[in-house]
Every structure is written in structure tokens, then in C-alpha cells.
Amino acid sequence: MPGLxxxxxEIILDHYKNPRNRGELPPPAVRTEGHNPLCGDxxxxxLQVEDGVVADVRIGxxxxxxxxxxxxxxxxxxxxxxxxxxRALVSRFKNMMSIEEGExxxxxxxxxxxxxxxxxxxxxxxxCAVLAWNTLAEGLDTAGA
Amino acid sequence: xxxxVEKIRADFPILAERINGKPLVYLDSANTSQKPxxxxxxxxxxxxHGYGPTNRSAYHLAAEATERFExxxxxxxxxxxxxxxxEIVFTKNATEALNLVARSWGGxxxxxxxxxxxxxxxxxxxxxxxxxxxxxxxxxxxxxxLTADGLLDTSGLDRLLxxxxxxxxxxxxxxxxTINPVADLVAAAHRAxxxxxxxxxxxxxxxxxxxxxWDADFMTFSSHKMVGPSGVGMLWAREEILEAxxxxxxxxxMISDVRTEGFTCAELPAKFEAGxxxxxxxxxxxxxxxxLESVGMANVRAHEREITAYALxxxxxxxxxxxxxxxxxxxxxxxxTISFAYRDVHPHDVSQVLDQHNVCVRAGHHCAKPLMRLLGxxxxxxxxxxxxxxxxxxxxxxxxxxxxxxxxxx
Numbered sequence: 001m002p003g004l005x006x007x008x009x010e011i012i013l014d015h016y017k018n019p020r021n022r023g024e025l026p027p028p029a030v031r032t033e034g035h036n037p038l039c040g041d042x043x044x045x046x047l048q049v050e051d052g053v054v055a056d057v058r059i060g061x062x063x064x065x066x067x068x069x070x071x072x073x074x075x076x077x078x079x080x081x082x083x084x085x086x087r088a089l090v091s092r093f094k095n096m097m098s099i100e101e102g103e104x105x106x107x108x109x110x111x112x113x114x115x116x117x118x119x120x121x122x123x124x125x126x127x128c129a130v131l132a133w134n135t136l137a138e139g140l141d142t143a144g145a
Numbered sequence: 146x147x148x149x150v151e152k153i154r155a156d157f158p159i160l161a162e163r164i165n166g167k168p169l170v171y172l173d174s175a176n177t178s179q180k181p182x183x184x185x186x187x188x189x190x191x192x193x194h195g196y197g198p199t200n201r202s203a204y205h206l207a208a209e210a211t212e213r214f215e216x217x218x219x220x221x222x223x224x225x226x227x228x229x230x231x232e233i234v235f236t237k238n239a240t241e242a243l244n245l246v247a248r249s250w251g252g253x254x255x256x257x258x259x260x261x262x263x264x265x266x267x268x269x270x271x272x273x274x275x276x277x278x279x280x281x282x283x284x285x286x287x288x289x290x291l292t293a294d295g296l297l298d299t300s301g302l303d304r305l306l307x308x309x310x311x312x313x314x315x316x317x318x319x320x321x322x323t324i325n326p327v328a329d330l331v332a333a334a335h336r337a338x339x340x341x342x343x344x345x346x347x348x349x350x351x352x353x354x355x356x357x358x359w360d361a362d363f364m365t366f367s368s369h370k371m372v373g374p375s376g377v378g379m380l381w382a383r384e385e386i387l388e389a390x391x392x393x394x395x396x397x398x399m400i401s402d403v404r405t406e407g408f409t410c411a412e413l414p415a416k417f418e419a420g421x422x423x424x425x426x427x428x429x430x431x432x433x434x435x436x437l438e439s440v441g442m443a444n445v446r447a448h449e450r451e452i453t454a455y456a457l458x459x460x461x462x463x464x465x466x467x468x469x470x471x472x473x474x475x476x477x478x479x480x481x482t483i484s485f486a487y488r489d490v491h492p493h494d495v496s497q498v499l500d501q502h503n504v505c506v507r508a509g510h511h512c513a514k515p516l517m518r519l520l521g522x523x524x525x526x527x528x529x530x531x532x533x534x535x536x537x538x539x540x541x542x543x544x545x546x547x548x549x550x551x552x553x554x555x
Binding site for chain 2: 003004007008013037038039040041042062063064065066122125128
């Protein structure tokens with residue numbers, strides 16, 4: 001059986017204990033909700049999109065260490081990035097989580113997000129890791145970005 | 146221990162399984178229970194030597210299969226002290242049985258201006274079918290509140306029941322473990338002129354059941370929670386009520402005659418059993434009832450009461466204020482289903498660490514989201530014990546919890 005260290009890498013626990021970009025953004029920032037009905041993880045993603053760039057992002061909600069740390073790492077990874085690059089990152093991440101098919105676009109750097117690779121060995125937790133990302137993608141759609 | 150637990154454990158083949166060299170600590174029987182060799186063998190033996198259709202054909206094998214099927218119905222009737230076999234209907238599961246009651250009884254008897262009373266500790270299966278029907282018929286749903294101890298707050302019950310046509314409530318909560326005073330609640334319903342519908346999913350497998358002593362009108366329960374196979378649920382209801390109800394699902398077996406102009410219903414209980422039934426599973430259920438009868442339901446309850454007292458003391462003793470056990474601390478008022486919050490460690494993470502030790506618990510909302518909101522939690526960890534669990538397993542749970550605490554010190 002894969003061990004806990006495969007799932008709960010240091011950086012994941014760090015993001016769980018010290019989540020980045022917590023809070024809200026006022027309108028006209030877009031607020032999107034997501035939740036994982038199986039286990040009760042909830043997420044709110046606030047996006048400020050300006051001129052095709054994710055100018056600012058905030059995360060709200062509560063849930064397990066995987067869902068919350070993934071959301072925190074996501075927020076750090078997308079802030080200041082062009083929307084097209086963010087979408088590519090979502091795809092790359094979901095590919096790593098075995099949710100998306102096809103060869104990964106290795107030109108897209110995952111950086112710290114690589115730490116979440118261990119989640120794949122615990123299939124039940126994949127939904128936890130991906131929750132924030134699906135919510136983010138929905139938010140981008142709503143923002144018309 | 147009141148039961149010879151080691152002997153019982155030897156009856157359940159899966160308990161000898163080892164995952165990564167460690168024994169299985171199965172604490173999720175409130176979700177679904179493990180199966181004894183007798184049930185497994187009854188089903189495979191039936192398929193190997195006796196399988197045939199029920200109630201359709203005139204050959205020897207069919208007659209035997211029908212007899213096996215109907216004798217289980219008789220066993221189940223005796224198990225819950227029904228008046229007759231006509232009061233036992235087989236469904237796919239208890240959820241389907243509750244849908245049957247809502248659609249067939251509710252559909253014929255409820256309209257705008259009526260009220261149905263539920264409680265805040267109900268499982269979704271005893272909430273959603275009523276909500277679906279209410280959207281159609283326009284009746285009101287009222288909710289019995291809970292005390293801080295996770296018991297039903299019956300102080301305003303008569304007022305809530307005033308004008309209600311049905312009171313549908315659980316005999317034992319799948320989250321809090323609370324054992325409700327069913328006979329009293331039935332009496333309250335009848336005083337108000339309402340029918341009493343009992344969700345017996347968590348109680349029937351764990352203690353003696355007597356629907357006549359309760360004086361109830363309906364009870365739903367499921368095979369897979371009482372060491373039987375999945376795929377079979379049961380509805381018990383008074384014969385006269387079932388007679389008056391329109392059928393639920395339509396098709397073969399539940400008819401007497403079918404013409405191009407219409408159909409007539411079969412007699413009870415076939416009227417509510419459309420299509421080919423889960424024949425093999427019902428045979429397995431028969432073996433499950435035999436097994437539980439041989440152990441004795443009063444013994445099961447005594448065993449679980451002992452484990453509950455032990456587990457509650459162990460959790461409190463080991464973790465003190467760091468653990469919040471939901472529901473009553475009185476082992477006479479609750480069953481061996483223990484939901485808790487452990488510090489600020491998310492239930493999902495707790496269950497992950499427990500999984501490393503093969504401790505199987507459920508983390509989530511347990512199909513009781515209204516109750517979760519009342520408890521102020523999105524999810525809890527739930528450990529549930531059955532006749533094959535031991536106090537030593539409660540200790541393993543505590544050890545694994547301590548490890549989860551160390552790992553997730555925030």
C-alpha cells in the first residue's frame with residue numbers, strides 16, 4: 001500500500017497549515033462555488049480578470065488537507081498569469097491527476113504542484129485535489145475569459 | 146464479552162483477510178455489513194444445485210426455488226413479529242421501500258393542506274422521497290428537532306403532529322446512534338390520527354424487533370445491513386394498509402389479469418413485487434436471518450452495548466477535549482454507531498490515516514446533510530461496530546486516531 005508520505009508531502013502540509021490567498025474579492029470579481037458531495041469539501045474561488053490576465057485570486061471554503069492545499073497551491077500558481085496559460089495549467093494538472101487523457105504538454109511547468117502527484121495513488125482523493133481546479137475553470141468561463 | 150466473538154469472527158471469512166500483512170478492522174457496518182460463510186454458501190449452493198424461477202413454472206426445480214424464496218419471507222416475518230407473510234414485501238433496498246411508501250401510500254393519501262412529520266436526524270432516504278412528493282402534491286413537511294444530546298426533542302411533538310397524516314422517523318440514527326422510543330412515537334402519531342412509518346435500517350440488524358409491540362404501520366429495513374447480501378430490501382406494513390394501497394411498480398408478477406383495456410393486481414404481497422425478484426439474494430437473506438436468530442438479537446444488543454460503553458470511554462479517556470463524540474454518551478440510549486470530530490483534523494484525512502492501519506470507517510455526511518448542518522460540520526468520521534467487532538478493535542481505532550493527530554498537528 002502506498003504510504004502517507006506519498007500523499008502528504010511536506011509542501012502539501014505547508015499549504016494546508018498556511019493557506020495562501022485566503023479571503024474574498026468584491027465585485028466585479030467573479031465568485032464561483034464548488035463542492036465535493038461525497039466528503040463535504042467546499043471551495044469558493046474569486047477571480048479578478050483584467051486584459052486577459054488573472055490579476056488577482058482569492059480562495060474561501062473548508063475541507064480536507066488535499067482539497068485545501070491544492071486550492072492554495074493553485075492560487076499561487078495562477079496569480080498574474082495570462083488566462084490562456086492558466087487554462088493550459090488546468091489541463092496539465094488534470095492530466096497529472098489522470099483525469100485528462102493524452103500526452104501531457106511538458107512545456108507547461110507544474111512547479112510546486114508536482115507534489116500532488118502522489119494523490120494518484122489514492123484514487124478516492126483525486127476529486128479532492130481537482131475540486132479547486134474545476135471551480136477555477138468554471139470561474140474563467142463565467143468571467144468570459 | 147456476552148457473545149463468543151472469536152467464534153463469530155471465525156464465521157466471517159473476510160475477517161481473516163490481511164491487507165499488507167495487517168488484519169482488517171472493519172468499523173463500517175452502519176454502511177454495510179460483512180457476510181458469514183452460511184450466507185455465502187447458501188447463495189452459491191442454491192445457484193449450483195437449486196436455482197430456478199419463483200412462482201412461474203410447474204417443474205420440480207421451480208417449486209423448490211419458490212419454496213426457498215417464500216420460506217425466507219416467512220423467516221423475515223417471524224424475525225420482526227409480523228402478523229402474516231402478506232405483510233412482508235421484498236424490494237431492491239430500504240431506500241426503494243421508503244420510496245414505495247411515499248409514492249404508493251403517500252401518493253394516494255396526501256394532498257395540499259396535509260402535513261408529514263420527519264425528524265432532523267433522518268437519512269436522505271427518509272427525506273428526499275417526501276420532498277419529491279411534496280413538490281407534486283403541495284403538502285407541508287415538518288421537522289422534529291433534536292436536543293443537545295442528539296435525542297429527539299419531543300417537547301413539542303403533539304403540536305407538530307397536529308393535522309399531520311404521517312410521522313416517518315428512524316428507529317436508530319445512522320450518525321448519532323440514538324435509539325428512539327419507537328412505541329411512544331407511534332402512539333403519538335396515532336393520537337394525532339397519523340400513520341407511523343419506521344426506518345428500521347440501523348435497528349433491525351442490531352436488536353430484537355417487534356412491529357406488533359410497536360403498533361407501527363410501516364417499517365423499512367435492508368438485507369445488506371443485517372449480514373445478508375445487497376440487492377434486497379424489505380417493507381413490513383399492516384396487511385389492511387397494503388391492501389388499500391395502489392401498486393408501486395408495474396409489470397409481471399404483480400398482476401392478476403392484463404387485457405388491452407387494463408389490468409388487475411395480484412394478491413399481497415406479490416402486488417408490490419413487480420418483475421423477477423432477487424431470487425438468489427433472498428435465499429441468502431434467509432440464511433442471514435437463520436444466522437442472526439442462532440446468535441440471538443438480545444445477545445447482539447448486549448454485545449454492542451458493551452462495546453459502545455468501552456469505545457466511548459476509550460475515546461474520551463485517550464483524547465479528552467480533543468474529541469467531540471456526537472450524540473448521547475449513555476450506552477442505553479444509543480447504539481454502537483459513533484460519529485465524532487477529532488480536533489481540527491478533517492474527517493477525510495482521519496480516514497486516510499486510519500486506512501493505513503486497515504481501520505475502515507466512513508468519513509462524510511452519511512446521507513444526513515440536514516443533520517450535518519445542525520452539528521455544524523460538513524463531514525464527520527463514523528466508526529460503527531457490529532456483532533463481529535471487539536473492544537480490542539476500539540483500541541486499534543484509538544491508536545490510529547492518535548497517529549492522525551500527530552501527523553496533522555496544525
